[in-house]
């Protein structure tokens with residue numbers, strides 16, 4: 001995934017012209033401003049939302065996203081379910097796990113992940129694709145990537161979104177099926 005947050009539509013169009021199809025944005029409003037026009041030019045482009053999602057943005061997120069990667073709490077699951085019913089469309093969903101147990105970071109706590117994943121699977125079925133995590137900026141991410149992979153494996157979830165510009169090699173080694181690369185593609189933000 002090419003993470004295009006803060007970059008203009010023209011930069012995304014250039015990446016699409018080079019063959020890139022999956023893009024990540026962390027703000028619903030920014031994505032909603034940039035992507036409808038891009039989709040007209042590149043119909044098979046795919047948009048993943050990767051930022052912390054407020055419940056009052058769930059309806060817009062459900063309308064525009066192909067995948068929402070930041071499902072991390074029951075109230076957001078409620079809002080997504082309601083919005084999906086109203087919109088008649090349900091994006092793919094990833095449960096975000098706060099794999100480094102950082103106080104300031106979004107994501108379900110690892111100790112609560114099993115129960116939350118089960119509840120999401122009951123509710124969303126096959127739309128629940130897998131897990132996403134952002135490890136702490138400091139320290140070796142490899143054990144945390146392995147921990148995320150282990151949680152996914154025991155739930156039979158195949159999609160693992162982990163790894164960014166600075167740590168994608170370690171994420172791939174640990175089994176990432178999707179890496180989220182921003183600055184290494186588009187330059188500094």
Ligand SMILES: *Cc1c(COP(=O)(O)O)cnc(C)c1O
Pocket residue numbers: 003005026050051134164165166180181182183184
């Ligand atoms: C911004 C962002 C990225 C990309 O980070 P880079 O270090 O620029 O590759 C990946 N994942 C999430 C959730 C992000 O917010």
